[in-house]
Amino acid sequence: MFPQFGATADTLSKASSMVFRIGTDAHLYDDPEDVSIAPLLDSKFDSEKCEALKRLLALIAQGFDVSNFFPQVVKNVASQSLEVKKLVYLYLLHYAEKRPNEALLSINCFQKDLGDPNPLVRAWALRAMAGIRLHAIASLVLVAVTKCARDPSVYVRKCAANALPKLHDLRLEEHTSAIEEIVGILLNDNSPGVVGAAAAAFASICPNNFSLIGRNYRNLCHILPDVEEWGQIVLIGILLFYVIAKHGLVKESIMSSLHCTDGSHSEKDDLDVSFALGDTADMSSSYNSEISNVISRSYIEGLDEYLTRSSYTNQLSSDLSDAQFTSCKSNEDVKILLQCTSPLLWSHNSAVVLAAAGVHWIMAPRDDVKKIVKPLLFSLRSSRASKYVVLCNILVFVKAMPYLFVPYYEDFFISSSDSYQTRALKLEILSSIVTDSSIPSVFKEFQDYIRDPDRRFAADTVAAIGLCARRLPKMANTCIEGLLALTRQDSLTTDVGSENGEASVLIQAIMSIKSIIEQDPLSHEKVIIQLIRSLDSIKVPASRAMIIWMVGEYSSLGDIIPKMLTTVLKYLSWSFRSEALETKLQILNTAIKVLLKAKGEDLWTIKRLFSYLLELAECDMNYDVRDRARVLKKLLSCNFGSEGLEEETNSLTTNKDLHVLLEHLFMKQTKLTSSGPISDRFYLPGSLSQIVLHAAPGYEPLPKPCSLLYDDLGRFSNVVQGTTMLGEDISYSDSSGTHDSNAYGSLDEESASNYISQQSITGSSDSGGSDDSANEGDDNPVPLIQMTDVGNAGNNQNGDSQSDNADIGELMSKRALESWLDEQPDSSKLSTSKQSPVRRSSARISIGNIEHRVKPKSQTLLDPTNGNGLKVYYSFSPEVSTISPLLVCLEVFFENCSSEAMSEVTLADEESNKALGSADQASITAESSLSLHNDVPTLVPMEGIVSLEPGQTTKRILQVRFHHHLLPLKLSLHYNDKKLPVKLRPDIGYFVKPLRMDMEAFLDKESHLPGMFEYTRSCTFTNHILELNKDKGESLLMKDKYLLVCESLSLKMLSNANVYLVSVDMPVAANVDDATGLRLRFSSEILSNSITCLITITVEGKCSEPLNVSIKVNCEETVFGLNLLNRIVNFLMESSPNSL
16 A cells, blocks of 8 residues: 555665674675775775775685685785784685795795784794695794794794694605604693693604603693693593503503413402302303403504404413503502593593593503593483493493493483484493393383384394393393293284384394303293294294294204104295295205204104205205205205115215214304404594494504613603704703714714825825726726724824725734724723823725716606607716806706607706796795896706717706705707707705815814704615625625725715715724714805805614614705705615615
8 A cells, every 4th residue: 555665664674684784794795796805905005905805704704716816915914904914814824725836925924923022923924834835945834833832922832833743744754853852842831722732743743752751741741631622632642652651551450451460360350250240250250351351452452463363362461571560559650640630530521531531441450440430421411422432432341340330220221312323332231231130120121112113222122131131141031031922922923024123123032032042942942842833923034044943953952842843844844935035044954953863753754854845945946045955965965765765864874974064064053152252353442443443544552561661761862952953052062062972872082083084085196006096996996985004093193194005805804903993992991091191093094086986866857758769867967067156067868769860959948038936936035045146047058969869878068057956947858849848856965065174174163053053863774784785705804894884875975965075983892893983074065155064974873784874964054954954864765776
């Protein structure tokens, strides 16, 4: 009537909705394109930038891809507005991993924000840097994390802990020692939030480095209750693993079943017997002990050990010795762990309760384990998912110690809101803890459960009744009466399908009756008779098959059953055609069993019935039934005709071998025993593996008891003290600035000789002997290290070598070996105590001309498959460019592998006229040593190859300028009017050049580069072993192991880096196989800025075994020094048998 009112109502509705949205950012989600975002990002006003950034974040929340705005957003990272900076960082965190090259444009701003007074800005900057997944800035991120790990703000230190796993995943093999040291620093923090994040980082980076936990164990235990909930879970597991690895298992705990002496075993049995149920006390006791042993063993052994375990019976408790067990009463660390986890049993988080309960289950004495029961039962009131997880763990506890939960059986009664999985677990627990006093209440509950609409649950209840009857034999008759009454119900005996679940209830009822009968068949003869009589009414095939099985199994039981056999077989023969497959197969098995046991008058009738069954089976439609009939007929070897029946009967009774075979096949009754092996696999409480019942990814069993030696903690502590982190100044005990001797093994100055090289690897020898040896290089290779016996070092203090270079065979003669190795330490000590000046046994090492033995590693630039027959490979040259120090020289080889000639072969810069990419620019900005100079070309023009004939190889010297020592250089290869893109990969080992210096200058320069300019890593060196194995047939006096190790290390270094070998320090020890203390020093300087870079390699171990090599780099350029260290470690670990 008044249409205008309708319009007014609509308008008012819109207006009211607008009023409610005032003051919120809900309008950002309405129309993402109503305002142009790009102009707002370039605005001069912070409010407009905030509006644009909020719209971008709203679009991200709705699932839109707005990465095309990345360059414009990155420009605003330097904004002074805190709100703008916060929004920019949120955007960068979302897209930094997808657009790492653009994110590098703001790397300088990130580093600048790390020094911002606002801790939120510092944390945002660190999160953004850790989110950029690029190897080029891994060193910068490590420096930032190291700095933030000591930040006064708790939030910043927590962000540093969260950034460590990202950094470790980025470069798994790089910076390991530095990252682990940062983890140790954060674990020692006083803030619970930082400790929780540090524990998560420890678990993902170095879960087996228990030395970091040993230093802070008490502090971690005391701070554990204050750590956030999810951090508590991780930290509890770490502390548990550490205590077991260091102190072993607790004698009084359930784990003591792995080492049960007679006394302890009887104590456990007595404990179980006190809670045993009825007449089954002895069985229950042994069963619990066996389960406890299996559970304990499963906690410790890995998957491989579990699979390779041959049998349970031969795995005795003697696997663990007394030294691998400790006492809870005398061990303070175990006491502290149990005390600090006790309050966590009442945590609101069910996962924390499970973790704390797991510690007490494994480490607490058996008498104190009961304190975990009520917290676990209280956790059942949580969510449905948590309830299921808690029940899965309670089930394991119940299997080993059922008496713990016996008083609380009512807590496991089924609720209508429980899921099927929860109900099944509760039923299994109830059937395990039921007692004579609680069985009436439990049976009343079971009667209600059987009437539940969920027939699958009803079937499980029937199975639980059978378990209760087996556990309590006194209640077996009561259980059977109820089960027999259940089988008489019309709804179950009728021919029903499996879809409504009634069939499963009947099947479980028959199975339960069958299991009860197996315990005492003689007392249940009437039950078997009732089941046989119910065959006509029971139509479920599986149930009929089980009853028919009982007919054959107990055919000779009592007096009544044998008389019924003929009638039963007639009935089965009559119904054979209409039976199901499984019933037909069981009828044939039962018939042969009855035939073998038949005697007297019934034998002839049973033979005829069996013959009739075989004829029916041979004509059956199913091939399994036909095959079964043919096998039985062949085994009996009978012609079941009317003629010759007596003869066949007599032959059957006289053929004993055949009779024994048939008895083993069909009449070997399986008896219920508890002595069989238990093949169940258990996992640690609270773990995902315990829920899914297989080893989930990341699952680790408990460490081997006492696998962490006490000396390992101290030794590792010394090593870490010698390993300097980025930006951290660690002072050594040696005041001269050299290595701490404890960090790399004891290097006593009185037991070591200093061997200084007399000439450079590239220089020529001044002695005449070097020319002769060089001329003989074709026949006998010149050794890398030549030694001269100089006798008493005190007679030749000026260091001038007057004697000719001796052959290694002469040098290592018996006389020289005795004078060099000092085989009488007692006399040596006596002589040194009498003389005021210390007399040292020494020998001088001079380095021969080994240019022909240094073989730089070749790399493929173009494969002949991709180059249509053209193969291009290159190696870095030790030559220094005369054009610019930024240029690196390479030897490039062009080989024509085709059958046709190639022309105009040359290499050119693909992007000579293009600006550098964003990633390169950011990397160059990050590293000042490789700064960009516009006057230096990327590639010096190469002399082209006019023609390259088939099979011809031509070499060219290439001078290139890499934009970064980690980023490849894109070039284009031209030949035959074709153009192919190729990538030239840099090698940081040739970004330096040799720097000649003597030993004194090296030590002096090294003393000025301690602390943050010193970087250390360790690795394993194995290249010398192949050469030692080759020389096994030669005399040890002719081939010295020390020299082989020196040659291997030196050639490995000189073949992969352009450095100068300064000196070799060789130890003097009585054990000729001990290489501990061997030290090689190399010097170099960076090409671009002439900054000195010193390298020291220290060896520890035996010459005939893999050596533990420690590499130390001293350099003022932090990023360059770290990357050079990583490169050295990588090629020292490489196996190159042909390096010598």
